[in-house]
Amino acid sequence: MEYLFSYGTLQDKTVQMRLFGTNVHSLTAVLLNHAVVCVDGYLSIVPYSGEEVVGEILELSSLQLQIADKWEEVPLYTRSHIVVTTSAGLSVVWVYFRAIDTQTLDINKYVGRLHGMSDEEFEQDIKSFNHCVAKEQEEL
Numbered sequence: 441m442e443y444l445f446s447y448g449t450l451q452d453k454t455v456q457m458r459l460f461g462t463n464v465h466s467l468t469a470v471l472l473n474h475a476v477v478c479v480d481g482y483l484s485i486v487p488y489s490g491e492e493v494v495g496e497i498l499e500l501s502s503l504q505l506q507i508a509d510k511w512e513e514v515p516l517y518t519r520s521h522i523v524v525t526t527s528a529g530l531s532v533v534w535v536y537f538r539a540i541d542t543q544t545l546d547i548n549k550y551v552g553r554l555h556g557m558s559d560e561e562f563e564q565d566i567k568s569f570n571h572c573v574a575k576e577q578e579e580l
Contacts, residue, residue: 442505443533445469445524447476447495448483450508459511460504466496469524469531484517484538497526497533505534512536 446466449455456463475488485493500508509519517536524531 442500442502443531444498444500444505444508445471445495445522445533445535446498447471447485447493447535450498450511451496456498459507460500464504465499467499467526467528468494469497469526469533470494471522471524471535479538482516482538485535486537495524497524497531508536 444450450459451466453463471485471493473487473489473491474485474493475491476493477484477486512519514536517538519534519536521532522535524533524535
């Protein structure tokens with residue numbers, strides 16, 4: 441099994457059903473000294489002293505992790521290991537983040553600002569994504 445810390449859409453049970461065909465087992469977790477930011481319409485996490493990101497650790501199969509990679513548009517996002525805190529202690533898990541140059545960007549103005557996608561836009565994104573995944577699977 442693979443373990444992925446989600447701080448965004450992959451926590452949503454509807455998204456899980458559409459992407460993976462099932463709801464996945466999850467556990468609440470906290471990423472300390474980081475914040476969620478939205479830059480150019482994309483959510484990401486950045487180091488940010490004193491802040492924390494509450495999310496979920498998702499238990500995924502290798503295939504589900506590959507699907508998540510496509511959903512998160514790797515290489516736009518990078519998947520890396522990170523340490524999160526759970527009720528059971530510390531866990532090393534995968535997380536997706538977008539490279540943001542925090543040296544030249546005033547990150548303070550982005551902390552806490554979320555992307556305002558409507559339900560209809562979100563639903564269309566999922567439909568488009570599912571179509572692409574299905575097409576790729578047909579080609580295999």
